[in-house]
Amino acid sequence: MFITHVKVKNWRNFRKAEFDLTQPVSYLIGPNASGKSNLIDVFRFLRDIAKPRGGGLQQAVAERGGLASLRCGYVKQDSDVRIEITLSDALHGPHEIWRYGLGFRAVGGAAIDRVLVTFELVQQGDNPPFVSRPDQEDENDPPLLTETHLEQTRANAKFRSIADTFANVGYLHVVPQLIKHGEDIGGNRLEGDPFGQGLVDRIANTPRERREIYLGSISDALRIAAPGLGRLTFRFDPAGRQHIYAVGENGRVRKTWQSEEGFSDGTLRLIGILWSLLEGKGLLLIEEPELSLHNAVVEQLPALIARAQRDAKHKRQVIISTHSEAMLSNPGIDAGAVIRLVPSKEGSELVPPTDAEVAALKAGFSVAEAVLPNTRPKGVEQLSLWQ
Amino acid sequence: MTSVWLATEDSLSEAVAERLLTEATPGVEIALRFGGRGCGYLKTSLPKFINMAHRVPGLVLTDLDQTDCPHTLIAAWFKGRPIPEGILFRIAVREVEAWLMADKDGFAAFSGIPKVKLPQDVEGVRDPKEHLLGLVRRHAPKNVKMDLLPLDPSQTARTGMNYNDRLIDFVRRSDGWNPARAAANADSLRRARERLAALRVP
Numbered sequence: 001m002f003i004t005h006v007k008v009k010n011w012r013n014f015r016k017a018e019f020d021l022t023q024p025v026s027y028l029i030g031p032n033a034s035g036k037s038n039l040i041d042v043f044r045f046l047r048d049i050a051k052p053r054g055g056g057l058q059q060a061v062a063e064r065g066g067l068a069s070l071r072c073g074y075v076k077q078d079s080d081v082r083i084e085i086t087l088s089d090a091l092h093g094p095h096e097i098w099r100y101g102l103g104f105r106a107v108g109g110a111a112i113d114r115v116l117v118t119f120e121l122v123q124q125g126d127n128p129p130f131v132s133r134p135d136q137e138d139e140n141d142p143p144l145l146t147e148t149h150l151e152q153t154r155a156n157a158k159f160r161s162i163a164d165t166f167a168n169v170g171y172l173h174v175v176p177q178l179i180k181h182g183e184d185i186g187g188n189r190l191e192g193d194p195f196g197q198g199l200v201d202r203i204a205n206t207p208r209e210r211r212e213i214y215l216g217s218i219s220d221a222l223r224i225a226a227p228g229l230g231r232l233t234f235r236f237d238p239a240g241r242q243h244i245y246a247v248g249e250n251g252r253v254r255k256t257w258q259s260e261e262g263f264s265d266g267t268l269r270l271i272g273i274l275w276s277l278l279e280g281k282g283l284l285l286i287e288e289p290e291l292s293l294h295n296a297v298v299e300q301l302p303a304l305i306a307r308a309q310r311d312a313k314h315k316r317q318v319i320i321s322t323h324s325e326a327m328l329s330n331p332g333i334d335a336g337a338v339i340r341l342v343p344s345k346e347g348s349e350l351v352p353p354t355d356a357e358v359a360a361l362k363a364g365f366s367v368a369e370a371v372l373p374n375t376r377p378k379g380v381e382q383l384s385l386w387q
Numbered sequence: 388m389t390s391v392w393l394a395t396e397d398s399l400s401e402a403v404a405e406r407l408l409t410e411a412t413p414g415v416e417i418a419l420r421f422g423g424r425g426c427g428y429l430k431t432s433l434p435k436f437i438n439m440a441h442r443v444p445g446l447v448l449t450d451l452d453q454t455d456c457p458h459t460l461i462a463a464w465f466k467g468r469p470i471p472e473g474i475l476f477r478i479a480v481r482e483v484e485a486w487l488m489a490d491k492d493g494f495a496a497f498s499g500i501p502k503v504k505l506p507q508d509v510e511g512v513r514d515p516k517e518h519l520l521g522l523v524r525r526h527a528p529k530n531v532k533m534d535l536l537p538l539d540p541s542q543t544a545r546t547g548m549n550y551n552d553r554l555i556d557f558v559r560r561s562d563g564w565n566p567a568r569a570a571a572n573a574d575s576l577r578r579a580r581e582r583l584a585a586l587r588v589p
Contacts, residue, residue, distance in 0.1 A: 356390050356418035359442035364435040365421070373420045381398065381552035 001165045002317050005086035010072045012038035013347045023337040028321040030341030031377045035348040036321040040285045043169045049150050050166035056151045061115050067106045074347040080105045080118050099123045116145045122159045130158050168282025174272035176265035196272040204242045214278045217311050225297045226267045265292040281314030290324035298326040328368035335361050390418035392445035396426050402555040403483045404448045411583035440473025450482040480575040485515040490569035497557045500526040509573050
């Protein structure tokens with residue numbers, strides 16, 4: 001299912017925020033510290049509640065440092081945090097709509113790291129809701145309100161597809177150094193492997209036939225982005241460890257083999273992003289995919305992602321946070337695909353494209369030309385005059 | 388509130404256009420800013436600006452540079468067709484740097500260059516930016532030199548790293564650049580200000 005509408009209240013640096021997701025790929029833009037990652041965290045939070053292993057509301061709140069750091073500091077009263085999501089089985093054409101809503105607050109003040117559900121709603125179309133809490137059962141047994149129905153396999157039988165959609169949310173902020181040196185550092189791997197440390201393992205665990213198809217698709221893309229790299233394949237090294245190899249022709253008959261440790265940061269990031277698009281399912285959140293990539297390659301990212309979405313077994317909905325002018329210069333990006341954050345004294349706000357920006361887009365300017373300049377921090381030139 | 392857009396060659400011209408616009412038409416909202424990629428971008432995007440002007444009016448400010456006169460430039464850009472009503476098309480003779488130096492009192496105070504050394508006829512200066520840099524090299528105090536001049540003149544950079552932001556700061560300060568004073572010495576600026584004043588919205 002696709003997530004088509006989001007409404008939050010009292011969430012991190014948003015008093016309230018509401019936006020549509022109408023396109024296969026949406027772009028989240030805004031200055032530094034405007035709350036791009038915080039907004040993306042709504043989806044990760046739902047994933048953390050719904051995930052089959054170690055999920056749940058209490059855990060998801062605790063992982064974020066408790067309710068005190070989760071709720072919006074700009075909201076004076078101790079009010080509920082609320083999240084309302086609309087889902088649909090298609091982005092266009094006739095479709096069925098589902099709604100999921102969740103509200104919660106701290107028990108006996110925010111100091112105690114335990115939260116209670118104040119509101120939970122699951123509804124399909126205009127039918128009577130499957131769930132509308134608090135209900136009679138909750139009244140009879142108040143501790144039930146420490147859990148959502150989303151996290152209970154028994155309770156969510158009638159809306160399993162919603163729970164699965166949330167559980168499948170992926171988050172990607174590939175850190176190439178962690179892929180290369182993960183073993184040396186011996187670092188913990190976070191749930192869902194956001195930094196790509198486990199990329200090689202994930203590739204290893206994919207059935208061979210599918211793995212070769214995916215690596216073939218990625219090789220095609222890399223042939224242009226990183227010419228000379230060669231074709232990707234997957235093998236054991238002499239020590240028995242698995243690696244991604246690029247097999248190139250070095251001009252003579254001899255082939256050159258290069259493992260992922262020798263890949264450039266940009267190459268690894270591209271492989272990580274493309275692999276996730278091809279392999280997984282559900283909403284994929286990608287933070288600043290432009291990092292360490294050449295501008296000319298970044299320009300092609302929207303097209304590359306669109307192609308990967310077409311090649312994938314499950315077409316993933318994608319939300320990208322970016323500062324990149326090059327990426328947004330693709331004229332195929334619609335005004336409706338842009339979610340813009342604007343910081344203010346009272347927390348961040350979502351500002352839809354203005355009339356003038358829409359006029360500029362219709363006149364043929366790209367999002368990079370018409371919308372992105374308006375996210376520039378005011379007086380940024382002063383930055384270099386600091387004393 | 389009336390919305391307009393701005394299209395300029397670089398951030399310095401943008402600051403100049405913004406200052407002129409907000410002084411001439413207080414309360415106007417600058418809805419969009421295009422440019423920052425030189426005059427080539429402005430020229431190639433002209434059809435889009437014309438298209439845009441049907442919906443939202445805008446100001447294009449470009450440098451004359453080495454073209455012999457503004458009429459030649461307009462004829463070349465618009466291919467002989469009239470400039471559409473929604474576009475106010477202004478040309479700085481020959482670069483906005485000339486407009487800055489035209490405010491002799493302000494520029495002398497900002498740069499530390501003696502007023503008498505500033506050009507009498509700024510619009511007659513063939514390359515105002517080069518002229519400005521030359522004056523800084525000869526007469527400005529050390530801190531101004533450090534901001535405006537390249538670190539190593541034998542290399543390729545023409546200006547210092549802080550050239551734009553230092554001049555932008557001058558343009559934006561109410562006690563810095565004085566457009567009215569400058570207009571008395573730069574005819575292209577005087578006419579630009581007059582046309583902008585005529586735009587005044589009720």
